[in-house]
Amino acid sequence: MTVETKLPYDQDYVRSFSENRKEPEWMKELRLQALDLAEGLEMPKPDKTSIKRWKFDDYKHDVAGEAINSINDLPEDIQVFLDLENHNENLVIQRNQSVAYKSLASGLEEKGVILTDIQTALQEHSDLVRRYYMKDAVQIDEHKLTALHTALMNGGVFVYVPKNVQIEEPLQAIFWQEDPEAATFNHVIVVAEENSSLTYVENYISQNKEEHAVANIVTEVIAHDNANINFGSVDNFAAGTTVYVNRRGVAYRDARIEWNLGQMNDGNTVSENITHLIGDNSYSYAKTVSVGRGDQSQNYTAKIVHFGKQSEGFILQHGVMKDSASSIFNGIGKIEHGATKANAEQESRVLMLSRDARGDANPILLIDEDDVTAGHAASVGRVDPVQLYYLMSRGISQQEAERLIIHGFLAPVVKEIPIDAVREQLTEVIERKVY
């Protein structure tokens, strides 16, 4: 099979796209440079999943969405993700590629906290964005999709918490692909400066079952010394969207990054979640849950790379597969030379609900240092008949018993989602997908 090298968008297009968005010069140059690179780069090769036939080149790139005056104007199925009771003020809603709604508690603004769409951030905080954009976490030339992402980025948010600022309330972003063919080339940057802490939750939503679209998402999460980031997400793209999502974290000395990712897309998905534990005593806990259904194919990588001494990394992936869905769960713990006393632990469990479903847990430990601890556990199996028997022996029907076991299996991540409304949505999405 020949590799498709002709790209759907050219230099002129990218130049005028950038100019229309009033971006700084450096951003335009970066886009053009990335477009050049994209021509020659290969597609990523996720372990054990062939993506050759996936449609990564069929989408509408520039689709505006209408602004709304109040969150009450949102459709019901978007409103349910909002914590209306507690009036969460720290919110960005993106509709296709425009900002539909944006607010930040005034107290946080005074402290120098930034929560805004990426377009505004590029205009108002150009140097700050430039400092982090495709620098410390993700590289432009990793493969064709990272380069294309950089060239065609058309949305996202920028989160910045200054030194010593601790934020209790969660910051939330909702990315709503309303147009069934709109491409989501989102770039999300979350920066926690020294001694700061924040909780960020994002939701991706679309309804395109038939129409085709592409999501090519890069998220860079930077925790400076002794900072603490709790990152939650529910990805819920419909079957028509082919997804590449790359969430990358960098933790410096004594910093902590916790990931709680609900991977609920209905279309083909490559999801990479990689954390670099750069600083001594840094920490990351990556928890993910996934449900596969229909004939979708998914490839998940959860990887933690240890550079810092006494760095600790934990990976927990739980997946449920039904119908003829297939998924690969790669869990990778890598300890670099010099990362003495590092600890890399991982656990991947896949529950199969049908005969035609395929699930593969692929645990890998790569260790270049002697004085470390590491461990892994992986399993692929069906619902335990003895557990079913126990629950049914109390009068619970088989279907309800399976439901309890599946929710229980996914609970470790679901219960960690920090916004009640989002947690409830995740539970409902799981319910819908499993039954």
Added chain:
Amino acid sequence: MASSTLEIKDLHVEIEGQEILKGVNLTIKGGEFHAVMGPNGTGKSTLASAIMGHPKYEVTKGEILLDGEDVLEMEVDERAQAGLFLAMQYPSEISGVTTSDFLRSSINAHREEGDEISLMKFIKEMDEAMDYLEMDKNMAQRYLNEGFSGGEKKRNEILQLMMLKPAIGILDEIDSGLDIDALKVVSKGINKLRDESFGCLIITHYQRLLDYITPDKVHVMMKGRVVKSGGPELAQRLEAEGYDWIKQELGIEDETVGQKA
């Protein structure tokens, strides 16, 4: 609730192709407490599991009837809804499902749709039963049996028994692994249920439990059959003299069944 009758007739059961029960006959009526005793490996727990419908046990011959209804035709959940309850020797651990959620689902499974137990009433009933069994209230919010000690698991089984109020309760070695204080508490819970509408089958190989729960009838199992039945005095004689006299009386050399050498 009117009293029920559980009839077991000529029951033969296999596990993985090996016959363990070889014709068990037993009738338990509401208001009666029966003890099934016998050394290890004689088929007692197999009897309990087969009545409830454990997936590994296959009934090859015989009948189990509850008030004349064919239990063997029922799924496991239907058996429970018909009024059977088994307090298991090794209850499963279910991660991510709290004991409280599980209990509530169980109670609602016995009720009509639209007639679910109210949360307030449920909590009140659960609190009362937990107090009665001297259980730590935190257990309700812990995942079902996960990380529970042996004693906690047994109390949790009795908690479910008390809350579900079945017509026939089967207790499979509920006394194993319990210290004397826990044994007293568990027995207290079981005795509280004693009335005309509740029949109970207590499986044990120690007489000890029967010091706290007096059985109406005692049966001894060997080689996959009930070989001797009697009143409470039979249990006392077994405590005093062991099982050897029965083996001699019946000419049994090896009382076990289905155990590979």
